[in-house]
Amino acid sequence: MKRHRNGEIWNFESQTPAAGAGVILGLDGGTTSTVCVCLPVAMPPAGPLPNPLPILSRAVAGCSNHNSVGETAARETLQEVMAQALSKACSSRAAVQAVCLAVSGVNHPMDQQRLLDWLRDIFPSHVKFYVENDAVAALASGTMGKLHGCVLIAGTGTIAYGFTEDGREARAAGAGPILGDWGSGYGIAAQALTAVMRAHDGRGPQTKLTKNILDILGLSSPDELIGWTYADPSWARIAALVPVVVSSAEDGDEVANRILYDSVQELADSVIAVVRRLRLCGKDGGDTFPLVMVGGVLEANKRWDIGKEVINCISKVYPGADPIRPKRDLTAAV
Numbered sequence: 455m456k457r458h459r460n461g462e463i464w465n466f467e468s469q470t471p472a473a474g475a476g477v478i479l480g481l482d483g484g485t486t487s488t489v490c491v492c493l494p495v496a497m498p499p500a501g502p503l504p505n506p507l508p509i510l511s512r513a514v515a516g517c518s519n520h521n522s523v524g525e526t527a528a529r530e531t532l533q534e535v536m537a538q539a540l541s542k543a544c545s546s547r548a549a550v551q552a553v554c555l556a557v558s559g560v561n562h563p564m565d566q567q568r569l570l571d572w573l574r575d576i577f578p579s580h581v582k583f584y585v586e587n588d589a590v591a592a593l594a595s596g597t598m599g600k601l602h603g604c605v606l607i608a609g610t611g612t613i614a615y616g617f618t619e620d621g622r623e624a625r626a627a628g629a630g631p632i633l634g635d636w637g638s639g640y641g642i643a644a645q646a647l648t649a650v651m652r653a654h655d656g657r658g659p660q661t662k663l664t665k666n667i668l669d670i671l672g673l674s675s676p677d678e679l680i681g682w683t684y685a686d687p688s689w690a691r692i693a694a695l696v697p698v699v700v701s702s703a704e705d706g707d708e709v710a711n712r713i714l715y716d717s718v719q720e721l722a723d724s725v726i727a728v729v730r731r732l733r734l735c736g737k738d739g740g741d742t743f744p745l746v747m748v749g750g751v752l753e754a755n756k757r758w759d760i761g762k763e764v765i766n767c768i769s770k771v772y773p774g775a776d777p778i779r780p781k782r783d784l785t786a787a788v
């Protein structure tokens with residue numbers, strides 16, 4: 455059955471765009487994975503986004519953070535995932551009207567400009583492009599498109615990003631592990647590995663982290679961790695150890711608990727810094743604002759819920775924080 459909707463012709467039974475119908479590509483690129491969805495151009499012209507979104511197709515690829523894998527590999531991933539999404543939607547590059555790229559690793563106007571230039575090279579000239587840090591898309595996913603409030607991402611990396619109603623923006627953290635992102639998955643895992651080495655040398659207290667981390671990596675001595683880390687120091691590989699830190703803490707290990715509590719404070723401090731700089735809580739600090747919480751590190755576990763602890767910390771300073779945990783991926787249903 456074909457119907458006219460906002461001037462577009464659609465085959466609603468197959469969800470396939472009719473020949474010549476325009477599409478939009480939306481990408482959410484992280485260090486672990488990159489998701490691309492293909493949407494019809496015929497979206498409501500204003501107001502909140504429809505939920506669920508009328509998605510035509512969804513494709514998943516690996517890391518697209520140029521800081522982790524280099525610019526060439528990151529672009530190959532972006533290109534591959536866009537091609538897959540278009541092919542699944544039975545569409546083509548010629549039908550693309552706009553591309554919204556929200557990727558981690560876009561930290562500077564230069565990063566943005568390089569990606570915009572690249573997109574202009576591979577798409578026709580009429581296509582509209584939006585390139586943002588993935589935090590901007592994460593905020594929008596919790597507020598159904600409205601850029602207002604603060605988002606905290608804690609995955610492999612971490613960043614806090616906020617917008618006021620009148621468009622001012624601020625960020626905190628997100629500078630990478632060497633520059634102090636201790637609340638990130640990488641930061642937590644690196645502290646745990648450090649604690650294991652300190653215990654092994656006699657520089658720090660014994661910890662259950664030693665056995666638990668060695669077991670999960672199939673190693674027999676902390677000395678072998680040296681070769682393991684040098685073999686491939688990629689951030690996501692190190693950060694993947696966070697669940698071991700959580701289970702060790704849940705098992706009563708003091709060292710693991712200390713690492714998690716310190717990380718909670720780090721994450722809360724990032725949000726507090728953004729909210730303070732933007733005065734999101736108004737002059738008297740009492741106004742409410744959306745606080746979108748995204749990322750694997752903020753997932754609830756049996757007894758340890760890093761996200762909940764972070765909210766508790768922030769609420770003590772800003773009781774107006776209104777936590778929103780969007781479904782991990784608004785587009786997962788397709």
Ligand SMILES: Nc1ncnc2c1ncn2[C@@H]1O[C@H](COP(=O)(O)OP(=O)(O)OP(=O)(O)O)[C@@H](O)[C@H]1O
Pocket residue numbers: 483484485486487519558607608609610611612639640690693694695696697700748749750751752753754755
């Ligand atoms: N249940 C859990 N509790 C705590 N941490 C977890 C849990 N499950 C996964 N993680 C951690 O979450 C991180 C991955 O999260 P996510 O997939 O949101 O990040 P990413 O997209 O790779 O990173 P980024 O957003 O920084 O680019 C890993 O560090 C992983 O160890």
